[in-house]
Amino acid sequence: xxxxxxxxxxxxxxxxxxxxxxxxxxxxxxxxxxxxxxxxxxxxxxxxxxxxxxxxxxxxxxxxxxxxxxxxxxxxxxxxxxxxxxxxxxxxxxxxxxxxxxxxxxxxxxxxxxxxxxxxxxxxxxxxxxxxxxxxxxxxx
Numbered sequence: 001x002x003x004x005x006x007x008x009x010x011x012x013x014x015x016x017x018x019x020x021x022x023x024x025x026x027x028x029x030x031x032x033x034x035x036x037x038x039x040x041x042x043x044x045x046x047x048x049x050x051x052x053x054x055x056x057x058x059x060x061x062x063x064x065x066x067x068x069x070x071x072x073x074x075x076x077x078x079x080x081x082x083x084x085x086x087x088x089x090x091x092x093x094x095x096x097x098x099x100x101x102x103x104x105x106x107x108x109x110x111x112x113x114x115x116x117x118x119x120x121x122x123x124x125x126x127x128x129x130x131x132x133x134x135x136x137x138x139x140x141x
Contacts, residue, residue, distance in 0.1 A: 004053075007053050008053060008054070011049060011050060011053040011054070014049075015046050015049065015050055018042060018043075018045065018046035018049065019043060019046050021042055022039045022040075022042035022043035022046065022124075023039070023043075025038050025039040025042055026039035026116065026117070026120050035116050035119070035120075036115070036116035036117065036118070036119030036120035036121075036122075036123065037119055037120070037123050039116075039120045039123075039124075040119065040120040040121065040122065040123025040124035040125075040127065041123060041124070041127060043120070043124045044123070044124045044125075044127030044128050044131070045127075047059055047062065047063055047128055047131075048127070048128070048131045050062060051131065051135065056132070056135045056136055056139075059131075059132075060132065063128060065129075065132060068125050068128045068129050068132065069125070069129065071121050071122070071124070071125035072122055072125040072126055072129065074118075074121055075117075075118045075119065075120070075121030075122030075123075075124075075125060076118065076122055077118075078114055078115075078117055078118030078121065079114075079115055079118030079119060079122070080118075081114075081118075082094060082096075082099075082111055082114045082115050082118070085099060086098055086099065086111070089101075094111070094115070095111075096108045096109075096110065096111025096112060099111050
């Protein structure tokens, strides 16, 4: 598909909208359907789409393996960090109410935001890692 000009142009036009939609789903998850898991899959799908059109090596240049692996860890650390912050502030693990001493509703919103961000980052990175592993099967490194 690397030589098909129509697919290449279409991919370059559609990909930013896919990523923007992933951000919308991520930030709209507090107020309606969506959230970290769905947003992570959408963002990863945009990169997978890019890799299918331009090739695996181009996708790996766009989002390198080391970055993907770091993002897997970062997302888990963000998620776990919210839980540990709740413990350190005197609540239970993932108790969002203690994240803001003055207004528990704000604490709830902060906790959900960061947990969903961690989930989105982790899911996106794991999906990309799986794509890289399966698409790169049999290739010499």
